[in-house]
Amino acid sequence: xxxxxxxxxxxxxxxxxxxxxxxxxxxxxxxxxxxxxxxxxxxxxxxxxxxxxxxxxxxxxxxxxxxxxxxxxxxxxxxxxxxxxxxxxxxxxxxxxxxxxxxxxxxxxxxxxxxxxxxxxxxxxxxxxxxxxxxxxxxxxxxxxxxxxxxxxxxxxxxxxxxxxxxxxxxxxxxxxxxxxxxxxxxxxxxxxxxxxxxxxxxxxxxxxxxxxxxxxxxxxxxxxxxxxxxxxxxxxxxxxxxxxxxxxxxxxxxxxxxxxxxxxxxxxxxxxxxxxxxxxxxxxxxxxxxxxxxxxxxxxxxxxxxxxxxxxxxxxxxxxxxxxxxxxxxxxxxxxxxxxxxxxxxxxxxxxxxxxxxxxxxxxxxxxxxxxxxxxxxxxxxxxxxxxxxxxxxxxxxxxxxxxxxxxxxxxxxxxxxxxxxxxxxxxxxxxxxxxxxxxxxxxxxxxxxxxxxxxxxxxxxxxxxxxxxxxxxxxxxxxxxxxxxxxxxxxxxxxxxxxxxxxxxxxxxxxxxxxxxxxxxxxxxxxxxxxxxxxxxxxxxxxxxxxxxxxxxxxxxxxxxxxxxxx
Amino acid sequence: xxxxxxxxxxxxxxxxxxxxxxxxxxxxxxxxxxxxxxxxxxxxxxxxxxxxxxxxxxxxxxxxxxxxxxxxxxxxxxxxxxxxxxxxxxxxxxxxxxxxxxxxxxxxxxxxxxxxxxxxxxxxxxxxxxxxxxxxxxxxxxxxxxxxxxxxxxxxxxxxxxxxxxxxxxxxxxxxxxxxxxxxxxxxxxxxxxxxxxxxxxxxxxxxxxxxxxxxxxxxxxxxxxxxxxxxxxxxxxxxxxxxxxxxxxxxxxxxxxxxxxxxxxxxxxxxxxxxxxxxxxxxxxxxxxxxxxxxxxxxxxxxxxxxxxxxxxxxxxxxxxxxxxxxxxxxxxxxxxxxxxxxxxxxxxxxxxxxxxxx
Numbered sequence: 001x002x003x004x005x006x007x008x009x010x011x012x013x014x015x016x017x018x019x020x021x022x023x024x025x026x027x028x029x030x031x032x033x034x035x036x037x038x039x040x041x042x043x044x045x046x047x048x049x050x051x052x053x054x055x056x057x058x059x060x061x062x063x064x065x066x067x068x069x070x071x072x073x074x075x076x077x078x079x080x081x082x083x084x085x086x087x088x089x090x091x092x093x094x095x096x097x098x099x100x101x102x103x104x105x106x107x108x109x110x111x112x113x114x115x116x117x118x119x120x121x122x123x124x125x126x127x128x129x130x131x132x133x134x135x136x137x138x139x140x141x142x143x144x145x146x147x148x149x150x151x152x153x154x155x156x157x158x159x160x161x162x163x164x165x166x167x168x169x170x171x172x173x174x175x176x177x178x179x180x181x182x183x184x185x186x187x188x189x190x191x192x193x194x195x196x197x198x199x200x201x202x203x204x205x206x207x208x209x210x211x212x213x214x215x216x217x218x219x220x221x222x223x224x225x226x227x228x229x230x231x232x233x234x235x236x237x238x239x240x241x242x243x244x245x246x247x248x249x250x251x252x253x254x255x256x257x258x259x260x261x262x263x264x265x266x267x268x269x270x271x272x273x274x275x276x277x278x279x280x281x282x283x284x285x286x287x288x289x290x291x292x293x294x295x296x297x298x299x300x301x302x303x304x305x306x307x308x309x310x311x312x313x314x315x316x317x318x319x320x321x322x323x324x325x326x327x328x329x330x331x332x333x334x335x336x337x338x339x340x341x342x343x344x345x346x347x348x349x350x351x352x353x354x355x356x357x358x359x360x361x362x363x364x365x366x367x368x369x370x371x372x373x374x375x376x377x378x379x380x381x382x383x384x385x386x387x388x389x390x391x392x393x394x395x396x397x398x399x400x401x402x403x404x405x406x407x408x409x410x411x412x413x414x415x416x417x418x419x420x421x422x423x424x425x426x427x428x429x430x431x432x433x434x435x436x437x438x439x440x441x442x443x444x445x446x447x448x449x450x451x452x453x454x455x456x457x458x459x460x461x462x463x464x465x466x467x468x469x470x471x472x473x474x475x476x477x478x479x480x481x482x483x484x485x486x487x488x489x490x491x492x493x494x495x496x497x498x499x500x501x502x503x504x505x506x507x508x509x510x511x512x513x514x515x516x517x518x519x520x521x522x523x524x525x526x527x528x529x530x531x532x533x534x535x536x537x538x539x540x541x542x543x544x545x546x547x548x549x550x551x552x553x554x555x556x557x558x559x560x561x562x563x564x565x566x567x568x569x
Numbered sequence: 570x571x572x573x574x575x576x577x578x579x580x581x582x583x584x585x586x587x588x589x590x591x592x593x594x595x596x597x598x599x600x601x602x603x604x605x606x607x608x609x610x611x612x613x614x615x616x617x618x619x620x621x622x623x624x625x626x627x628x629x630x631x632x633x634x635x636x637x638x639x640x641x642x643x644x645x646x647x648x649x650x651x652x653x654x655x656x657x658x659x660x661x662x663x664x665x666x667x668x669x670x671x672x673x674x675x676x677x678x679x680x681x682x683x684x685x686x687x688x689x690x691x692x693x694x695x696x697x698x699x700x701x702x703x704x705x706x707x708x709x710x711x712x713x714x715x716x717x718x719x720x721x722x723x724x725x726x727x728x729x730x731x732x733x734x735x736x737x738x739x740x741x742x743x744x745x746x747x748x749x750x751x752x753x754x755x756x757x758x759x760x761x762x763x764x765x766x767x768x769x770x771x772x773x774x775x776x777x778x779x780x781x782x783x784x785x786x787x788x789x790x791x792x793x794x795x796x797x798x799x800x801x802x803x804x805x806x807x808x809x810x811x812x813x814x815x816x817x818x819x820x821x822x823x824x825x826x827x828x829x830x831x832x833x834x835x836x837x838x839x840x841x842x843x844x845x846x847x848x849x850x851x852x853x854x855x856x857x858x859x860x861x862x863x864x865x866x867x868x869x870x871x872x873x874x875x876x877x878x879x880x881x882x883x884x885x886x887x888x889x890x891x892x893x894x895x896x897x898x899x900x901x902x903x904x905x906x907x908x909x910x911x912x913x914x915x916x917x918x919x920x921x922x923x924x925x926x927x928x929x
Contacts, residue, residue, distance in 0.1 A: 174658035177625055182672035182723065183646030192671070196662035279661040279703055291583075 013376060015465045016475035021372035025384070028365050032442055033390055036402035037259065039412060043405050044256045047249055055253040060228055060238060065257070068235040071145055072213030075152030079209045080202055082153075082311050083160025089308040090161075091168040093301060094292040101308060103560045104316050105162065108155045109497060110552035110559075112504025113218025114523040115545040118530045119319045120151050121222035122326060122538075129322060130314070143225030143232060151220045152213040154315055159212065160205030167201040172288035186300075200276040204269055208392070211265040215258060215395025217507035218523065222530065236397040236507060243401065243511055248410055255398045262393040266386050323549050326542035338540035339547060346517050347525035347544075350434065354441040354509075354521060355502040361442050362498050363491065366449025371483070373450070374457035375465060391446045399443040400511025407431045432514050437521060440508035445498045452494030453487050456566075460486045489566035493559060500555040504548060522548055570634075571601040571759050572622065572727060577631035579617055579783075591617050592628070592783045599761065599776075604753055606774035607763045610806070614783040615763045616655075616731055622761065623652050623729050635727070646675075651720030651758075653730040657712045659704035665691075665715050666700040672723040690718040693752075709737045710745050717749070721756065728753065730762035734769060746772050767807055771795070779803055797915060801908040804832045811835075811882055818877040819902055820854050821918035829909030838883035839901045840872055842890065851901055854920040858900040860892055876900045 044052070055061060090102050108116065124131040124141035131141055141147045175197065179189040217236035224232040233241075235258060242251035293301065328335055338344075369388060373381065391399065406413050407430035421428055430436045468478045506523040513519040516528055522544060529541035579592040592614045599605050607615040620626040622633060624645040632639050640648050659668050666687055673683045691697050694714040704712060713733060720728060733749065734742050750773045753760050764770050770777045771791045779786040779794065779802070787794055787803045798804035805812060813831040817824035825831060840858065841848045848855075858876040870885040872892065881900065885892065892898070904917045 172656075172658065174654045174656065175660060178652070178654055178658040178660070178719075179671070181623060181625070181645040181650065181652040182719070183644075183675045184671070185675075188675065192663075193660055196660075199662075279705055 014469045015375050015462060015478070016469060017371060017479075018376050018378075020475075021368045021376075022378070025365070025369045025372050025388075028361075028368075029384075029387060032361075032439070033446060034387065036399075036406050036439075036443070037390070037394070039406040040252055040255050040259065040398065040402050042412065043248070043410065044252045047253060051249065052253045052256070055250045056257065060233065061235075061250075061254060063228070063231045064233045064235045064238040064254075067145065067148065067231055067233065068214050071148040071152055071234070072210050072216075075149045075156055075213050076206050076210040078149070078153050079156040080160050080206045082307075083157070083205055083209075084164055084198070084202060085304055086157075086161040086308050086311070087164035087168055089304050090165060092290060092292055093297070093305060094294040095305060097309075099560065101312055103556050104312055105158050106497075106556055106559060107316050107320070107552065108157050110500040110504075110555040112506060112523045112526075112545075112548045112552070113155065113216070114506045114526050115323065115504070115548050115552075116154055116219040116319065117151065117222040118526065118538075118541055118545065119323050119326075120154060120219065121147070122542075123319060123322050124150060124223060129318060142223050143227065143230070145232065147223035147225070148220055148232065148234065151223050152209075152216055154319070155216055155219050156209035156213055157315060159209040160202060163201045163205035163208070164198055167198060169289060171197055171290070173290045174288060176290075200272050203272045207265055207269040207272070211262060211269075211393040214261060215393070215398070217395060217397050217510075218504075236395045239395070239397045239401060240507075240511060243397075243404070248405070248408075251401055252405065255395075255401050258395055258398055262390070262395075265393055266389065270382065270386055320549065320553075323542055323545050326539060327546040329542075330536070330539045334536075334539065335543045335546075338543035341540075343517050343520070343525055343528075344522070344544055347520045347522045350437060350519060351503055351521040351523075353434070354438045354505075355499055357438050358441040358445050358502040359495055359499050362445055363449050363495055365446070366451075366453055366494060366498075367487075367491065369450040370453035370457055370487070371479070373454055375462050388447050388450060391444055396440075396444050396505065396507030397511055399508040400440055402443075403436055403439055403512055404431050407436070431512055432519065434519055436512035437509050437519055440512050441502045441505050444505050444508050445501045448498035448501060449491065449494035452490045452497070456487055456490045457483070489562050493562045493566065496555050496558050496562070500552060503551055570598040571603075571636060572599040572761075573632075573634040573637075574598075574618075574622070575632045575634065577618070577621065577628045577633065579614070579621060579626065580629045590629075590783055592621070594631075595780070595783070595785045596631075597778060597785060597788055599759065601759050602757060603759055604750065604773060604775045605761045606770035606777045607761060607780055608767060608770040608774075608777050608806075609765065609780040609786070611765050613781050615765075615780050617783075618780065619729050619731055619761060619763050622727075623650050624648050625652075646672075646723075649723075649726045651723070651725035651728045653713075653716045653720050653728070653733055655731045655733075656736050657704075657716035659712055659715055659719070661704050663703075664700065665696070665702050665704070665707070668704070668715060669719045669722050671719065676723065686722060690722060693756075694718050710741055713737065713745065713749075717752065721758070726759065728758045728760040730760065732763050732765070734764070734766070742769075743772075749773070771807075779806065781806075797913075798832075798906065799913055801830060801832070801913065804906045804908065804913055808834045808836075809882075811880070813879060816879060816905065819856060819879075821920035822902065822905065822916060825907060827909065829907050832906040832908065833881060833902065835871070835882050835884045837903045837905065838874075838881050839903065840874055840883050840885065840898045841901075843899050845899075848899070848901075851921070852899060854918070855899040855901045858898050860894055860896045860898060863892060863894060872898075874898065874900055 086105065090098065121142055123129050124147055126132065126135040126140060126142070134141060141150060175193050176189055179193045184192070215236055216234070217240070220234050221237050224234060224237070226233050226237050235254060239251050239254050242254070297305070373385060405411050407417060408414060417428065417430065428435070430439065464482045465478050468482050473481070504523055505521070506527070509521050510524060510527070513521065513524060516525070520528065526541045526544050529537045529544065574595055574597050577592055577595045578590055580590045584591070595618065607618060609615050617626060621628050624640070624643060627641065633641055635648060645652065660671065663671070669687045669690055670683050673686060687700070688697070691700060694717060696711060696714060699707070699711065704715070707715065734745060737745055746769060762773070774791060776788065776790050777794050778788045781802050787799045794803060795807050798807055804810065810832045813833065815826045816822065816831045817826055839848070843852060856876045858874040858881070860872055861875050861880065862873040864871040864873070869887060872883050872885050874881045874883065881902070901921070902918060903921065904915055907914045907916055
């Protein structure tokens, strides 16, 4: 008798919307991220290997890679240590002002990098608040490698702290109690039991901080001094310089290496999760949370709290104060004049427009992509997830370069654009025009919303959607009635972060926008003011910065409110 | 007495003003070598009590004595205690070997000794070849055994187990109960385990301590607690019970209608047909009842009977003659538990005192 074999069928999907969300996700990802990046690759393939080698082995480029990698590495190590301490203090202790310490951690995400850059540069210069003190001991920070490290520490603070914090929160006290019952000292318990539990999160945070550090542009270029002689040029700066000289070959060759580094970092970070599954898979996880200590702090506890407070004060609060001090250093009248110039008004308009469009596009993408990523199983899900996260680990300057390589005069899409313009009788330009600014802003903020929603939807699980689908509800009804209430707050929170990042985007926009008063955004306007060098315009730069900083603070406050609401819900 | 608790009370610092104490004035003693169950409903304070014995929590009031010495201020390891956590809390990033060796390494025993001892324990739990596995590569039962071995590695004199079967599938639970009980007796270690499952307590323990709302309800061997529950809670918590508000018109029992609660377990009730020769001499003392419902329970039937307007439940073997709804049967009640004036009283059927029959 012939044996009856059931044909292998694809997984049954009860929840509707797979093809639709898959289609939208892949389309948007391709058009906005992958095709522009592929344009860089395409252009680089036209170069001969020898030409690439010559470019990469030139002294400036080798030094820039050395500087970027070394400084990013040191900064990531510093951030790992302090991030661990911060996370520990925030999870394990309860004390007055803890919420402020907690809320401030996100400041580097919310604050435009250019604002951070000029502020840190001024603070650590020989006449600045901290640099002034250090210069008396013969130590200079600004325009040295130490300065670059400080800028990279600043922008990397949230990565380790925010990846370790949830792990620590979810870690059952039973592990430590088990070690305690067996007679282990607190130090031994930490090293042998707690630390291994945190290692994957620490490595992930380290990897994210390191990847961000290598490609960082805005916060670094002012404090570094960009001197070839002192080897303080970072890679992103060199790419930007090549772009300014219209040396697209060099820019592309360098970008190619950066892309490879980013991709390797992404793979490594995904590898950590894979390694971790060896120990945490098979759902052997013990639920439980440690109650934070509210009193009876030991000397060690107090030391950790003091370190956290001091670290945040020096790295976050002082720059914050410094912006306002500098902004008002020439009086309120000057301040108002500085922020009401025509250039600022135009920049504000461009910034708000780009932010608004990026918000709408990325929120839509975020919702669709998180539905796809959390409600369906499919082949290549991991790869898709990694591709969505690409903008996190790609230098913003490369994002700018990507659009130049696609729509610029050398780009493959340029002739198509020309033909469309000829046919319609229009003169639509993308590069060095408003659409380019908008596209660059969308690129760098692409994963922000989905990244906030995905963990929430994963935690909620899809039981409710399945129940609704079995009762015959349509995809739209399920989304509106069942899913949306769960993701409401994280969506708003993701939008806030996305908006903050869009307002402050610098590197990518810098590569694509050249006309002050027309296509300049606020960060570019700050850059122009700061670099013009006169004392008045530097103060004006800080005045405009204070606007963005105020927005950043509003973002942080909102974030706190929404996070609290999210926890209550 | 090996372990003594004297007037232990516990109030957590974050307890709200109107919240009662988690543990209120509990005193008890445990003999060397005993296997004791702390039994009670969830949230009743059993685990808190166990954690205080271990030294993971401190009592607000009262003394804990081990072999006559007050140990309140000693750490768990100084108390020579082994602890098996509810979900075992095996260190996920250590192998089975390293988990079991952890306590010995802390004591800075030499490598050869540790290796020996760990392998000795691995063979005790019949997991010799699992030394290099990680906890997530084990089944629930295997994890429990590793946790057991880890707790025993430092040769503690008291073993504490917090809900040792909570993380185990109900199918293998019974088998593991037997294994754990035999193992504890083999090692000969004084042990206390927490459970909310009365069957588990009855199956395993030499003695049961019933804890409810932070108070000690009753302590004794399983038979005693089952047969002579002293409080209303114990009588309803142990066994399958029906509670009645009144009970009258039964031969052999006084009428009870004073607001006392009457607990009747299925095994206290016998139902038979009037032509059953086995019960021939008991027919004069029996009542007339009607079958209201027959429920199939797999290994037996539950009969719901209406006797004098009182609903009674009894079990019926599947080997006996079939019964159906509406059948008329003779019913005898052997005993009832009457709870009035805050204490239990077991009443036996007066008429049956001279009849030679057996019941539990």
